Amino acid sequence: MASRRRMLLKVIILGDSGVGKTSLMNQKFSNQYKATIGADFLTKEVQFEDRIFTLQIWDTAGQERFQSLGVAFYRGADCCVLVYDVNVMKSFDNLNNWREEFLIQASPPDPENFPFVVLGNKIDVDGGNSRVVSEKKAKAWCASKGNIPYFETSAKEGFNVEAAFECIAKNALKNEPEEEL
Structure with missing residues (x-):
């Protein structure tokens, strides 16, 4: 049995336009490839527990006109990241829509246990004074959806x-x- 396996992990990042999805990706990853079909696609090789895997990150641009491309983008995803701006209530309120849309389009075999991660981004804006979504509210939403891991981030x-x-x-x-692979 080979001790080193090469794996491909597909991760989808979803959220409203302007919440910082691309900035989060660019903060962490390099070698950006901009597709002409409304998505950014980045990869990073990572070693974890004696395995090498390629994390393939898909950012579907956030605009509604690209949502019809969902099936092709979402199919085969291993994790879905939902991003909102802590300073924009509508971006938080839309997390339900993004999550449901993903589950419909990707149709994972076990939707109840599909791994999601929620990121509340832009906590640095205006020293936190512009914030409209509390950490407590976000954590409560994540808990109600099966204890989704939650992180507050600043891509900047x-x-x-x-x-x-x-x-x-x-x-x-x-x-x-x-x-x-």
């Missing part, structure tokens, strides 16, 4: 981005069958 300052992506990678690994 790089705050908590590393920890969030480590959690994302671990959650993606949970659902990934051991296959050699």
Whole structure:
């Protein structure tokens, strides 16, 4: 049995336009490839527990006109990251829509246990004085959806981005069958 396996983990980042999805990705990843179909696609090789895997991050641009592309983007995802701006209530309120849309489009085999991670981004804005979504409210929403892991981040300052992506990678690994690429 080979001790080192190469794995591909597909992660989808969803949320309203302007919440900082692309900034979060650029903070953590490099080698950006901009597709012409409304998505950014980035990869990073990571070693974890004597396995090498490629984290493949898909950012579907957030605009509603690209939502019809969902099936192709979402299919085969190992984890879905929902991002909102802590300073914009509508972006938080729309998390339900993004989550439901993902589950419909991706149709994972076990939707109740599919790994999601929620990021409340832009906590640095205006020294936190513009904030309209409390951490308590966000954590309550995550708890009501099956205890989704929650992180407050600042893509601009790089705050908590590393920890969030480590959690994302671990959650993606949970659902990934051991296959050699």
